[in-house]
Amino acid sequence: MSIQKESSRPFHLYLSYAWNDERALDEFRTLLQRERFKPTISILSPAHSANQADDERALYHAIKTKIKFCDAVVMLGGEYVKYGRWINKELIACRDELRKPVVFVRREKSEPIPFIFKQHADTIVDWDAEAIVSAIRQLAGRRS
Structure with missing residues (x-):
């Protein structure tokens, strides 16, 4: 069963720094493509100067x-x-200042979910294309 496609509305996602593993990022993109979902993706590159600095404010900014x-x-x-x-x-x-919805993706069903994500994620989904895309569309749709 596939969810209804919304081709007219582009989505822009920020992927947490944890996605900087090229293999995980490629697997994620491939997973989303199964649902014909091709969002614009932003990620803070490991090469970004703020990642190399000890200045926590620069990294936060x-x-x-x-x-x-x-x-x-x-x-x-x-x-x-x-x-x-x-x-x-x-x-x-994303939660305190910008009020952006958070989707937590659990790669393994047996994987424990850290309390911080239970507390701050709007939704927690398993590594499933339909569940991920549906959560993104539903949560991002709240802001439209």
Whole structure:
């Protein structure tokens, strides 16, 4: 069963820094294409100067700038410990300041969901194209 396609409305997503693993990013794009969903994707590159600096404000500002014009923020499960520095700033920017919806994607059903995501995600979905696309469309549609 496939959800109804909304070809006339482009979506712009910010993917959490945890998606900087090229393989995970490619798998995500491929998964979305199964639903014929091709959003514009923003991500803070590891090469961005704010990532190299010790200045936490510069990093936060760079994250906030990337998130500002996005319809939704997509977080990847299983990466919180490794990328907590970025994820905390992403959550503050998108939830507290910019009021962007957060979709948490759990790659493995057995994967524990960190409390911070239970607390801040608008929805938690499994690694399933239809569920992910439906969540994005529903949450981003609230803001339209």
